[in-house]
Amino acid sequence: MSNRKVKIEGLADAVMEGLMEYNDLAADTVKKAVKDAGKTVRDEIRQNAPERTGRYAKSWRTKTTKESSQSLEITVYSPTRYMIAHLLEHGHAKRNGGRVAARVHIAPAEQNGIEELEIEIGRTLRNG
Secondary structure, three states: OOOOOOOHHHHHHHHHHHHHHHHHHHHHHHHHHHHHHHHHHHHHHHHHOOOOOOHHHHOOEEEEEEEOOOOEEEEEEOOOOHHHHHHHHHOEEOOOOOEEOOOOOHHHHHHHHHHHHHHHHHHHHHHO
């Protein structure tokens, strides 16, 4: 926002113009932070995923689910190995009795992504 002289009759328009500039800046900042957080979550899941062949860890992707002028929704998913994600995350029963232990790797990455997003949005909106 620039320092400029405004007559009292144009004050409301000048304030609205400044607020619209801030709104656009904030929306762009938040969208960038959401994209970065999505990539961080994907990378952390890949890093901490159980590794037998490595195909499960490599399968994780991010995609833009919804986008408008004011919001952005990113989905982190596994398009080819989705059917085993919940089994690995929560454990499961074996065929002949007993259980396979949970290998928690999605929930911590999600929580870290949420925290990173909150910190980044707060930092950029405070500092401009």
